[in-house]
Every structure is written in C-alpha cells, then in structure tokens.
Amino acid sequence: MGAVIALTNQKGGVGKTTLAVNQAACLPDLRKNTDRRDLLIDTDIQANATFLISKETFGYRDTIGALFQETILESGRHLVHGTERENLFIVPSSPLMAAEEQRIPFRERRGERLSLFLKEVGDEFDIVLIDCPPALNIFVLNSFFAADSILVPMPPEELAVQGFEQLMGQIAAVRAVNPDLAFLGVVINMFTERILVQSEIRSFLEEQFGDRVLGLIHRSIILQEASASRTTVADYAPNSRAYEEYRRLAQRVASEYGLM
Numbered sequence: 001m002g003a004v005i006a007l008t009n010q011k012g013g014v015g016k017t018t019l020a021v022n023q024a025a026c027l028p029d030l031r032k033n034t035d036r037r038d039l040l041i042d043t044d045i046q047a048n049a050t051f052l053i054s055k056e057t058f059g060y061r062d063t064i065g066a067l068f069q070e071t072i073l074e075s076g077r078h079l080v081h082g083t084e085r086e087n088l089f090i091v092p093s094s095p096l097m098a099a100e101e102q103r104i105p106f107r108e109r110r111g112e113r114l115s116l117f118l119k120e121v122g123d124e125f126d127i128v129l130i131d132c133p134p135a136l137n138i139f140v141l142n143s144f145f146a147a148d149s150i151l152v153p154m155p156p157e158e159l160a161v162q163g164f165e166q167l168m169g170q171i172a173a174v175r176a177v178n179p180d181l182a183f184l185g186v187v188i189n190m191f192t193e194r195i196l197v198q199s200e201i202r203s204f205l206e207e208q209f210g211d212r213v214l215g216l217i218h219r220s221i222i223l224q225e226a227s228a229s230r231t232t233v234a235d236y237a238p239n240s241r242a243y244e245e246y247r248r249l250a251q252r253v254a255s256e257y258g259l260m
C-alpha cells in the first residue's frame, strides 16, 4: 500500500481541508506522465473537501458513510469517484451522513471499517490523504486506525502553541489504537511575515518540531477566492505563491515516502 496520511487537528478552522484539497490537486502536476493515482478521503460530514474537489452531488450510499452500514460491505470499490483532475480520486462525504452517524456505535468492527476498505483499494493509490473533522469522533478514530501517519496544519498562534502538549497527548493516545502510526509533521498555515508574534511562534515551532515542520503556507486571499469559486489553487491561480507552497509541500510529503 502507498502512503496513507490523516490530516488532523481537533481545533477547527486551522486549514485541514484547504491543505487536503490543495495538496491533492498538486499531486497530479508533480509527477506528470506517470500512471500513478492518488486518493482523497473526506471523513467530515461538513463535506467541504468533497464540495471543493468535485462538482457532483453524492447520495449517502456514494459516501464514506456507506462503509458504516450495518453489514460490512463486500466491496467498497464503488465509493471511489473520479474528479476533474486526471488520476485524482475521491471518496466523498455528505451532510446526509449526520443521521447515520448516531447508529454507528452499534455496528460491529466500527473502528476498522476504513482500514478494511483501504486493505481492498489502497494498493491502487500512491498517496491517500484523509481529511478529518475537528473532532475525535468515530470517523477520526477510523482514520487513525487506517493511516500510517498524521500531518497537522497549525496556525502560528498562541492557542496553537498551547495545543502543543494536547497534540502530543493525542498522538500518544492514537498510538494505543495504531502503534505503527507515525507523526509525519506539522504545516505552519496562515503565516503572515509582518506580524512579529507569528514569526516568534514560527521559530518556536521550528525549535520544537525541527525537520518535522514539513511546510509553511502564507495567509493568502487567493485560497479564500479559490474556495469561493469551488476550486483549488492549482486551477485558480497556478502562478501564485500559494500554489507553489502547496506544491512544495506535496513534493516534500511524497519524498518522505520515497515517491519522488
């Protein structure tokens, strides 16, 4: 199986989904002329990643929620949908999953459904990115069980630093579920150079995490504009610094797995 990376941070609005869709959208550009395929899995009932990467509307049975039905699906292959980007595929989410979520606690092997699904289709993809919700719910636990590493976007803010200990505790707890789960690193997101305190926190994060700071994404209006246009920077502004930053990050992540 290729790389399975959960993009996670229990704090909301830190840029998990923006990272997931933009990193995913850069992947096909990185290794042109190869037949490699990548997959984005949306585990958030907000379905923001699905909305940004696909123009289709999905019913509940098309989504990751279908993996959590009463019986374990014989095959989840039909949940892999194409996107407008060649070689990029998605397992979508939908707000319709909210109603089903309450029933999941009664399902057998509920913590392993995503992992079982990836055992079936994972070999077909080089990089699998899992966009997690800002929670520690059953979908996130499934993600931690199925992933081989976690990548944590984090704004350079005091509260993010306060969350540092919490983050380390979370990783320890996660390893109780999946001892092989690696901490791939953090991505400093929404960085503004001229704000002194942000530069200080950036230095602090670099001291704490060393070479596990895998990337830095500046705060950029282009990312909000791309989202408002329901697209990614790869399509919206391929000449922007934001695109270059996500591309560099995607490259770094791929090279961490020896895929570049």
Ligand SMILES: Nc1ncnc2c1ncn2[C@@H]1O[C@H](COP(=O)(O)OP(=O)(O)OP(=O)(O)O)[C@@H](O)[C@H]1O
Pocket: 011, 012, 013, 014, 015, 016, 017, 018, 019, 044, 046, 048, 132, 133, 134, 189, 190, 191, 217, 218, 219, 220, 221, 223, 224, 227
């Ligand atoms: N580098 C950036 N510069 C400017 N805006 C950004 C940046 N990264 C993310 N945003 C914006 O911040 C908002 C929150 O981002 P996003 O939805 O990716 O966060 P999230 O962590 O996935 O949120 P949630 O926890 O709700 O899932 C969005 O409006 C997004 O466009």
Ligand SMILES: [Mg+2]
Pocket: 016, 017, 018, 044, 048, 132, 133
């Ligand atoms: Mg999100």
